[in-house]
Amino acid sequence: MSRSRKSAVYAGLVVLTLWPAVHIYLVKRFDLSPWKLAGWGMYSAPRIGMLGMEVYGRRDGQEAFEKLTVPPPEVRVPATEFLERYRWLRQLTRPDAFARSVLQHQPQWHQLRVEVFQPVLDRQTGMIVLTTVVYEYPK
Numbered sequence: 816m817s818r819s820r821k822s823a824v825y826a827g828l829v830v831l832t833l834w835p836a837v838h839i840y841l842v843k844r845f846d847l848s849p850w851k852l853a854g855w856g857m858y859s860a861p862r863i864g865m866l867g868m869e870v871y872g873r874r875d876g877q878e879a880f881e882k883l884t885v886p887p888p889e890v891r892v893p894a895t896e897f898l899e900r901y902r903w904l905r906q907l908t909r910p911d912a913f914a915r916s917v918l919q920h921q922p923q924w925h926q927l928r929v930e931v932f933q934p935v936l937d938r939q940t941g942m943i944v945l946t947t948v949v950y951e952y953p954k
Contacts, residue, residue: 846905860936861943866898867932870917872924880928883917890916901931905948914952927952 816824838854841847849856871880886894893913900908910929918927929950937944 845907847907848903848905851903861934863934863943865934866902868894868898869930869932871928871930872917872921873926873928874923875925880926881924883921886917887920890920898931902933910950914950918952925953 834853835855838849838852839856841852842849842854842856849860850862870883870886872883873880883890890913893916897908897910897913901910910931914927914929918924921927929952931948931950933946933948934943935946936942
């Protein structure tokens with residue numbers, strides 16, 4: 816075996832050996848899905864397809880938020896794109912493009928709140944619990 820081929824094999828073995836530790840760090844630090852990026856811990860978390868989102872806006876001079884119940888079609892596409900990114904990247908993604916599209920179609924709102932719901936495995940109890948992540952946007 817040539818020297819360059821041996822070096823490539825050794826480098827591959829080093830990467831293969833270190834990747835699980837790097838992946839564990841990414842999952843713990845950034846809440847990435849353990850199912851992505853060739854993670855070896857994928858079976859440590861249930862792969863639940865359910866993911867939900869609610870959107871609320873507040874008008875000038877009002878304290879209460881209004882719920883966006885029927886989003887227009889122009890808002891649905893950015894919402895779907897955001898949720899699909901969120902499913903795998905979680906804290907590494909933000910709904911900025913989606914929020915801009917909502918505020919564009921709801922100009923009466925000066926503040927926006929996006930709540931994303933996802934079931935996850937609670938490591939303390941071993942139960943599936945619903946987590947909520949809230950993003951807020953002033954206009």
